[in-house]
Amino acid sequence: MAVGVEExxxxxxxxxxxxxxxxxxxxxxxxxxxxxxxxKTLTGLATISKFLARSSPSGGAKLLGTTPEDxxxxxxxxxxxxxxxxxxxxxxxxxxMLKELNSYLLDKVYFLGFHFSLADLIMYHGLxxxxxxxxxxxxxxxxxxxxxxxxxxxxxxxxxxLPQLVFLRNTLYTSSDH
Amino acid sequence: MxxxxxxxxxxxxxxxxxxxxxxxxxxxxxxxxxxxxxxLPILELPSGRAIFSANAACRYLLGNKNTDDITVDEWLxxxxxxxxxxxxxxxxxxxxxxxxxxxxxAAMFPLLEHxxxxxxxxxxxxxxxxxxxxxxxxxxxFPLYGDSTKITDELTRYSxxxxxxxxxxxxEAFKSAIATVTKSKGVSACKASLLAxxxxxxxxxxxxxxxxxxxxxxxSS
Numbered sequence: 001m002a003v004g005v006e007e008x009x010x011x012x013x014x015x016x017x018x019x020x021x022x023x024x025x026x027x028x029x030x031x032x033x034x035x036x037x038x039x040k041t042l043t044g045l046a047t048i049s050k051f052l053a054r055s056s057p058s059g060g061a062k063l064l065g066t067t068p069e070d071x072x073x074x075x076x077x078x079x080x081x082x083x084x085x086x087x088x089x090x091x092x093x094x095x096x097m098l099k100e101l102n103s104y105l106l107d108k109v110y111f112l113g114f115h116f117s118l119a120d121l122i123m124y125h126g127l128x129x130x131x132x133x134x135x136x137x138x139x140x141x142x143x144x145x146x147x148x149x150x151x152x153x154x155x156x157x158x159x160x161x162l163p164q165l166v167f168l169r170n171t172l173y174t175s176s177d178h
Numbered sequence: 179m180x181x182x183x184x185x186x187x188x189x190x191x192x193x194x195x196x197x198x199x200x201x202x203x204x205x206x207x208x209x210x211x212x213x214x215x216x217x218l219p220i221l222e223l224p225s226g227r228a229i230f231s232a233n234a235a236c237r238y239l240l241g242n243k244n245t246d247d248i249t250v251d252e253w254l255x256x257x258x259x260x261x262x263x264x265x266x267x268x269x270x271x272x273x274x275x276x277x278x279x280x281x282x283x284a285a286m287f288p289l290l291e292h293x294x295x296x297x298x299x300x301x302x303x304x305x306x307x308x309x310x311x312x313x314x315x316x317x318x319x320f321p322l323y324g325d326s327t328k329i330t331d332e333l334t335r336y337s338x339x340x341x342x343x344x345x346x347x348x349x350e351a352f353k354s355a356i357a358t359v360t361k362s363k364g365v366s367a368c369k370a371s372l373l374a375x376x377x378x379x380x381x382x383x384x385x386x387x388x389x390x391x392x393x394x395x396x397x398s399s
Contacts (some may be wrong), residue, residue: 029381031260044255049250069223072238075254076231082259086380159307 004044005032008125015121017058033104045122046078046139054120070112077111077119087128094130098142105138105144109151116155124152128162138165155173179204181235183219183359184211184374186367189232190219190359196239198351199308204239206358211374218375233360234316237310245341250306253311257318263288263378264289269321272373273365283332290336301345308346316346321372324356325365 006023009032013021022035026043032041034051042048051059065071088097105111111119131139131149139146150167153159179197181204183190190206197204209218220228221235228233233254267392271279293315297303303311322333334340346352350351360367 025229028383030384043252046255046258046259047248047251050251068238068241069225069227072223072229072234074229075234075237076229079231079233079258081380082255083262087382089382093379 013052015157016052016056016060018052019078047080049122053169074117081122081126102142119173120152131165180207180222181219182207182209186360187218188317189372191355192232192314194355194358195351196232196315197235201239202210233314236313247395250309250311257314262263263380273321294336297342321365321368322362345366
């Protein structure tokens with residue numbers, strides 16, 4: 001089942017080559033907090049992931065986008081992750097989200113188009129529990145999301161502790177497509 | 179650049195104030211709410227791509243100033259993920275439908291207190307000049323604090339918020355944004371937009387012992 005947000009932050013830090021910061025959560029909605037030393041904390045997944053990428057010793061800063069447009073798009077997907085993905089627990093909300101993402105990803109390899117970014121990394125972690133629950137038929141139904149997800153989970157170093165999900169590379173049931 | 183919005187949308191203030199400060203020309207295109215059910219506003223970038231997050235649009239229009247300021251990041255995330263899920267339904271109840279909802283107020287109380295504490299004796303929430311954090315939070319609170327004749331006692335006791343809000347309200351970029359977005363009618367012009375905007379999803383309460391995760395589904399409302 002879903003892995004805690006602490007685990008996610010630790011695996012992000014690991015992917016980005018960051019030091020082993022202490023991670024805790026705040027309140028009953030479990031907002032992650034990163035303890036960066038000298039009594040300083042950073043609160044919130046979007047904030048923490050940007051910080052880890054920017055301070056990454058292994059070149060993670062390039063995942064933050066190089067143009068103002070890219071940076072704005074990444075910011076909106078980080079917000080989407082914490083306000084929509086993590087909160088679409090009811091089936092109708094999850095379906096609406098997958099439908100929206102499926103049409104967005106129709107003509108894209110990654111969220112920004114052709115470049116892997118922090119948006120993919122954060123959306124991958126957030127959608128992992130959602131994709132886990134999908135049946136074979138549902139994965140076919142949201143095939144753009146599935147194709148993107150499979151692409152990201154095979155990106156070197158991304159998967160970490162998360163189990164790999166199985167997707168068909170070809171479409172067997174073409175009648176379910178539009 | 180074009181901003182697609184319905185009239186009186188408080189989130190559109192975020193983009194308009196930012197463009198006023200940065201001196202960017204922003205063309206406002208009115209959207210018919212009966213034909214668009216999603217969130218508004220939407221900012222169309224020069225590349226043709228669209229930004230549907232008003233907070234990201236605000237920062238972009240400011241010229242991505244302070245993008246490396248982690249405290250601004252924190253406040254923008256707090257506004258969208260923690261404040262809005264409780265503020266939006268409260269505003270809809272009291273401004274939109276003209277009734278007070280005590281249960282919603284109780285949920286918002288700790289959030290306003292948190293903001294009030296951070297604003298005590300400060301002119302700006304981060305640093306010594308206006309940042310995206312001020313613009314985003316000010317716009318979010320505009321329907322509650324924007325009409326000084328209608329601020330209730332529950333809201334005036336947050337004196338840190340009141341002073342900070344009123345100080346920003348005197349700045350030209352904010353004043354002219356109100357005039358643009360509300361067509362000089364003020365808070366009352368926000369009603370239709372507030373009622374049409376989809377409500378944000380509520381945070382999910384996580385049951386703390388990880389072994390009890392199988393029961394987590396039953397606790398959500």
